[in-house]
Amino acid sequence: MKLDSMYQEVILDHYKHPHGRGLRDGDAEVHHVNPTCGDEITLRVKYDGERIADISYEGQGCSISQASASVLNELLVGKDVSEAQKIQETFLELMQSKGRIEPDDAMEEVLEDAVAFAGVSKYPARVKCALLSWMAWKDATAQALGESAERKTA
């Protein structure tokens, strides 16, 4: 059944038991919304040099958007920003594939639990849900690292 390809067990599991939910101390905070459906996320990033010390978030939205934020937290915290960016770009590529990318082992190694969202990419209306927290993270990172770069030069 097609629905199961979207709502993989791992997605439902992240939805019901989210990782790292709640707002904690951060270097930058962003608020992103998906105006078509009202999904919202407030997300903070905390950097320790180049390393992501924490990604904390609070939001409301569908299972896809909430599970995606949980996967983001699990996958990126503890990674260096360059590696995290690579993961983010791979996830973006998968989500924009309209279901045409069948994740291979290499992709699965990069994305881990996030490969479960491959089925979501077949549903154009839901791709934005899956990407909401990832775009928020990208934005927050630009702000956090941009600001720390400014601090260094100051």
Add this chain to the structure above:
Amino acid sequence: MTQLPGLLDTEAIRKDFPVLDRLVHDGKKLVYLDNAATSQKPRQVLDALSEYYERYNANVHRGVHVLAEEATALYEGARDKVAAFINAPSRDEVIFTKNASESLNLVANMLGWADEPYRVDHETEIVITEMEHHSNIVPWQLLSQRTGAKLKWFGLTDDGRLDLSNINEIITEKTKIVSFVLVSNILGTVNPVEAIVRRAQEVGALVCIDASQAAPHMPMDVQALQADFVAFTGHKMCGPTGIGVLWGRQELLEDLPPFLGGGEMIETVSMHSSTYAPAPHKFEAGTPPIAQAVGLGAAIDYLNSIGMDKILAHEHALTEYAVKRLAEVPDLRIIGPTTAEDRGAAISFTLGDIHPHDVGQVLDEQGIAVRVGHHCARPVCLRYGIPATTRASFYLYSTPAEIDALVEGLEHVRNFFG
């Protein structure tokens, strides 16, 4: 099969709507419950559109050739049909726009540029309600920001109705315009027009009614409403997209300034200044949506052949049945009136803490089309402390069996996320 008093012969009606035969998702019967977003189109309307393009296509009010004259007659004939449909005193009071949003923006801009006594400025007030569609909020916010006029609104009661308890404080001597929805697209509430109009008339304010969710579903009589402007759109009433209507009282349309300038709306033009055509043409700059107007005319013929009072009774019976059946679904909360009393056939609800997006997705998999989200009425969601709702909305071809399918589908949703 469930039989309810007042139902139309949907078996016959559904034969007119080709899309209702579609199978989706590997052979599932389409259950189309998204009529508040847009209605499906009967063959009669589709035929009118293709016949127009196949036989008559020309620009209107310009040429002297046969096609131009016939196209003009068809376009203006559609205006006559709309005028009769809403019981307008004059056909010249019917302005064609591209949708209800444009109609409402047109009113806001007429008043923003008007001279006294209509002019909205920093000393005046605009009144709307908390249950408006964004199309009846944002144009007034823009007008308020540009003129300095104060924007005020009626709040909502817990059961989804307008709170008019402070009507005399909301509508005051400073109020220039009161603009409100006749039937809410998210709550389904039918609003008490008379009470609002009476107060507006006491203070000399104009009244604009958004009838987008009313005109498709009930007999419309702009004279009985006693409003100054009434806006609605064609695509929710079996017509094509790209055609809307603004009805306005003749003396107002004569006095108020045009908004869009261009061809068609002028009398004479020199390099220094222009004079304008009389209404409605003054407000119809450029080539209008001709085929779409003709299509709307065909939609009106179609609705009239069934009877708006019969459509109203059909939907009322369905709504009564739907609120009863939905009440049987555990954890389901209707957002809006919970009875069919003073209520239209759009029913919004939440289902436990399952997000509407997920509800809609699982329903879609069963062939059931509903709308999920904030329905362009986000303040309503904020008012009731919910992120979004799932909305089922019915029309003349909807059946009790489709409501049963929805209720079954919702059981499936609960099991899926349970």
